[in-house]
Amino acid sequence: MDHQGLEMDADALASFLATEFPQVASNFEIMRVMPMQVEVRMPVTERNLRPGGTVSGPSMFALADVAVYLAILAMIGPRSLAVTTNCSIDFMRKPAAEAAMTARAELLKLGRTLAVGDVRMFSDSLPEPVARASLTYSIPPLRVRNG
Amino acid sequence: MDHQGLEMDADALASFLATEFPQVASNFEIMRVMPMQVEVRMPVTERNLRPGGTVSGPSMFALADVAVYLAILAMIGPRSLAVTTNCSIDFMRKPAAEAAMTARAELLKLGRTLAVGDVRMFSDSLPEPVARASLTYSIPPLRVRNG
Amino acid sequence: MDHQGLEMDADALASFLATEFPQVASNFEIMRVMPMQVEVRMPVTERNLRPGGTVSGPSMFALADVAVYLAILAMIGPRSLAVTTNCSIDFMRKPAAEAAMTARAELLKLGRTLAVGDVRMFSDSLPEPVARASLTYSIPPLRVRNG
Amino acid sequence: MDHQGLEMDADALASFLATEFPQVASNFEIMRVMPMQVEVRMPVTERNLRPGGTVSGPSMFALADVAVYLAILAMIGPRSLAVTTNCSIDFMRKPAAEAAMTARAELLKLGRTLAVGDVRMFSDSLPEPVARASLTYSIPPLRVRNG
Numbered sequence: 040m041d042h043q044g045l046e047m048d049a050d051a052l053a054s055f056l057a058t059e060f061p062q063v064a065s066n067f068e069i070m071r072v073m074p075m076q077v078e079v080r081m082p083v084t085e086r087n088l089r090p091g092g093t094v095s096g097p098s099m100f101a102l103a104d105v106a107v108y109l110a111i112l113a114m115i116g117p118r119s120l121a122v123t124t125n126c127s128i129d130f131m132r133k134p135a136a137e138a139a140m141t142a143r144a145e146l147l148k149l150g151r152t153l154a155v156g157d158v159r160m161f162s163d164s165l166p167e168p169v170a171r172a173s174l175t176y177s178i179p180p181l182r183v184r185n186g
Numbered sequence: 187m188d189h190q191g192l193e194m195d196a197d198a199l200a201s202f203l204a205t206e207f208p209q210v211a212s213n214f215e216i217m218r219v220m221p222m223q224v225e226v227r228m229p230v231t232e233r234n235l236r237p238g239g240t241v242s243g244p245s246m247f248a249l250a251d252v253a254v255y256l257a258i259l260a261m262i263g264p265r266s267l268a269v270t271t272n273c274s275i276d277f278m279r280k281p282a283a284e285a286a287m288t289a290r291a292e293l294l295k296l297g298r299t300l301a302v303g304d305v306r307m308f309s310d311s312l313p314e315p316v317a318r319a320s321l322t323y324s325i326p327p328l329r330v331r332n333g
Numbered sequence: 334m335d336h337q338g339l340e341m342d343a344d345a346l347a348s349f350l351a352t353e354f355p356q357v358a359s360n361f362e363i364m365r366v367m368p369m370q371v372e373v374r375m376p377v378t379e380r381n382l383r384p385g386g387t388v389s390g391p392s393m394f395a396l397a398d399v400a401v402y403l404a405i406l407a408m409i410g411p412r413s414l415a416v417t418t419n420c421s422i423d424f425m426r427k428p429a430a431e432a433a434m435t436a437r438a439e440l441l442k443l444g445r446t447l448a449v450g451d452v453r454m455f456s457d458s459l460p461e462p463v464a465r466a467s468l469t470y471s472i473p474p475l476r477v478r479n480g
Numbered sequence: 481m482d483h484q485g486l487e488m489d490a491d492a493l494a495s496f497l498a499t500e501f502p503q504v505a506s507n508f509e510i511m512r513v514m515p516m517q518v519e520v521r522m523p524v525t526e527r528n529l530r531p532g533g534t535v536s537g538p539s540m541f542a543l544a545d546v547a548v549y550l551a552i553l554a555m556i557g558p559r560s561l562a563v564t565t566n567c568s569i570d571f572m573r574k575p576a577a578e579a580a581m582t583a584r585a586e587l588l589k590l591g592r593t594l595a596v597g598d599v600r601m602f603s604d605s606l607p608e609p610v611a612r613a614s615l616t617y618s619i620p621p622l623r624v625r626n627g
Binding site: 380383384398418419420423 | 501541
Binding site: 059060062063085086088089090095096097098100101104109119122123124125127128129130131133 | 206207210218232233235236237242243244245247248251269271272273274275276277278279298
């Protein structure tokens with residue numbers, strides 16, 4: 040695996056998430072981190088299911104959102120203040136019942152102030168993507184701290 | 187208030203939600219139901235907060251999603267199988283800390299198979315909208331049941 | 334009409350468009366300019382029709398795009414470098430044949446670096462909106478020029 | 481090249497476009513057609529340029545739109561009535577001046593009534609995508625014609 044250009048690896052990202060976003064960190068597993076790409080898994084829990092045992096829309100949104108966020112942090116280092124400004128999401132197929140989901144996120148742009156990521160989400164046991172999303176993040180300028 | 191053309195009022199919608207989506211029903215209060223429009227409130231709970239006390243993105247997505255769903259059901263009656271196919275959401279301002287949110291949803295199209303709704307979301311105490319969203323729902327055909 | 338807070342009125346916007354974007358200026362008529370809102374009309378021409386005499390999708394995109402651009406310029410003054418970074422558009426109904434279209438654009442956010450506008454598009458003779466769009470513009474920082 | 485599963489190849493698509501959409505056919509070149517994928521090129525013309533020589537937003541929208549349309553027709557055969565219901569587009573970089581653009585479209589879903597396509601658009605001479613888009617098409621039901 041090529042770690043060139045990575046500011047944070049999977050362990051560093053997981054620690055950051057656990058510290059900064061304790062409410063959500065346990066919902067996600069960081070599977071792979073590569074330059075401009077991450078793979079994040081969302082295990083099935085009661086909390087994100089809907090009748091029929093399928094994963095809810097808000098849970099899929101959360102998965103896409105965290106995946107792009109982590110892809111950005113992997114490249115620029117820990118900045119908790121990056122915020123989502125836009126998300127467009129297509130729900131294309133019904134997720135498999137009781138199945139975990141995996142998001143593959145790719146950064147298409149990593150600018151000084153805006154980043155754009157593309158995500159495909161898969162349900163375990165289904166070969167075709169269940170949903171796709173694209174997200175824009177606004178990246179706050181780095182402030183130099185004086186000691 | 188003009189209830190003309192409504193298949194379900196606020197009470198009927200609340201009962202339906204409590205029965206069909208018990209996991210989420212308690213997160214939302216249906217404030218007003220009018221033809222092609224609803225107003226839904228999301229009280230603040232630990233569950234939908236992020237560091238700093240602001241409402242999370244997935245919670246806002248859930249609010250927009252349920253608001254358009256209820257606006258559709260109010261017009262066509264209880265059909266639990268209507269599903270979101272697309273959502274585009276803009277996060278424009280930071281929600282106020284520890285403040286409930288209110289969504290005002292309006293149906294712009296209610297076709298035989300597709301419905302499109304527009305939502306503006308407000309944070310208590312802030313005059314300007316915090317987020318906007320538009321959602322497309324796919325409406326399943328009515329099946330005639332034989333007695 | 335309240336012109337308070339407007340940096341440019343309809344005439345100033347039309348002149349700016351004719352000078353900076355001569356290819357497109359003649360396609361649009363600026364009907365009304367108010368704080369955070371504009372109304373722009375697109376007459377029917379051969380160029381933007383499709384078989385059956387309806388307005389094409391790219392023409393509707395162009396109408397929404399120019400309407401939000403003009404709404405921004407009306408508030409901040411002439412800056413040709415504002416650029417669209419995102420657009421989400423829903424085509425909801427078939428436009429009337431051989432009918433002009435009108436866009437009503439409203440700015441929901443006008444920040445220092447990002448602006449978000451919402452647009453509803455109407456076909457002459459149809460009461461309901463034919464399309465809706467939301468657009469994000471990136472606003473370049475003002476540079477002070479030294480003489 | 482694997483043509484398995486293709487209802488129309490590049491020549492058939494080009495003929496269909498020239499017959500059904502004569503206004504736009506000359507703006508595009510169909511480069512490659514594969515199952516669920518097409519590559520379409522948009523040469524530079526005066527008509528789709530903006531000041532500075534870059535391709536306009538509406539032209540990029542038109543390119544994405546036609547690319548997904550052709551990808552659908554390649555799979556299901558000639559149906560002029562498929563219509564775009566939603567498009568989300570991100571403009572990420574300034575296209576190169578006076579450079580043609582190429583769209584690579586991929587169908588992520590081809591259902592009975594809805595299709596979803598993903599598009600990345602490249603400017604000749606720039607390695608990174610200039611824009612991305614996702615589009616939903618509504619596919620009309622096939623009508624059986626009586627002889």
